Amino acid sequence: MLMLNMTWHEIEKHLKNVNDNIIISVGTCEQHGYHLPLGTDIFIAEYFADILSEKTGAIVAPTLNYGVNLPCDIHFAGTTSISAEILRETILSIINWWEQQGVVHFAILTCHGDPFHLQALQIKADNIKLIDISDIDYSDILEKQATIRHACEAETSIVLQLFPEKVKADKIQEFDIDSNNFKKYLFHEDKGMPKGYVGSLGFPSFGTKEKGICIVNSMIDKTINEGVEFLKASTKLADRQISTEK
Numbered sequence: 001m002l003m004l005n006m007t008w009h010e011i012e013k014h015l016k017n018v019n020d021n022i023i024i025s026v027g028t029c030e031q032h033g034y035h036l037p038l039g040t041d042i043f044i045a046e047y048f049a050d051i052l053s054e055k056t057g058a059i060v061a062p063t064l065n066y067g068v069n070l071p072c073d074i075h076f077a078g079t080t081s082i083s084a085e086i087l088r089e090t091i092l093s094i095i096n097w098w099e100q101q102g103v104v105h106f107a108i109l110t111c112h113g114d115p116f117h118l119q120a121l122q123i124k125a126d127n128i129k130l131i132d133i134s135d136i137d138y139s140d141i142l143e144k145q146a147t148i149r150h151a152c153e154a155e156t157s158i159v160l161q162l163f164p165e166k167v168k169a170d171k172i173q174e175f176d177i178d179s180n181n182f183k184k185y186l187f188h189e190d191k192g193m194p195k196g197y198v199g200s201l202g203f204p205s206f207g208t209k210e211k212g213i214c215i216v217n218s219m220i221d222k223t224i225n226e227g228v229e230f231l232k233a234s235t236k237l238a239d240r241q242i243s244t245e246k
């Protein structure tokens with residue numbers, strides 16, 4: 001249930017009578033190698049936000065299409081980053097408006113691993129919860145990688161499963177760098193590019209739809225486990241529903 005398709009009056013009624021929580025998907029506008037589009041993390045976050053909305057009745061807010069990216073990605077056209085401070089400020093400001101309209105809980109969904117992006121979204125408040133969709137166990141699924149990297153075996157598999165038309169498999173270029181050697185780029189210390197970097201890390205050519213099914217199922221479990229209980233209609237709403245039934 002998308003907020004952007006509803007009128008304000010429908011939203012007001014929904015918050016009063018069905019579910020008084022909101023799901024916010026946070027993507028980022030980021031290069032994903034030669035074979036995946038810049039919207040990859042956006043499309044994935046939106047897919048899981050929809051599932052969580054179906055399970056809970058919580059409304060899905062418009063996606064935040066910008067997040068925090070690695071400085072080394074500035075060398076890839078189109079990639080756009082905002083600062084961690086601006087990301088957090090943006091989330092807090094929009095939440096502030098919705099709180100004044102009676103929204104109780106906010107689940108933030110993201111599928112982007114920049115450490116400063118995740119830190120900005122990790123807000124210490126009882127009514128805000130970050131669900132990092134990508135944080136699952138990949139060890140039994142992947143052949144060439146221990147975990148998810150970037151536009152890699154795992155991420156390519158996810159897109160092959162969810163949006164196969166968006167994968168340019170014939171354009172795949174591979175570049176692997178040890179996680180330890182990539183650390184200085186990951187933590188924004190080195191703003192240059194690793195020599196030979198093509199925008200993806202790991203082994204995208206090993207991505208398959210079958211692996212994608214396993215990953216997506218595991219991500220669905222994670223999203224549901226962490227989100228459904230948190231997003232159930234608040235006690236306030238349950239009390240009101242009981243009193244109207246009388």
Ligand SMILES: [Zn+2]
Nearest residue numbers: 040041151155
């Ligand atoms: Zn991604």
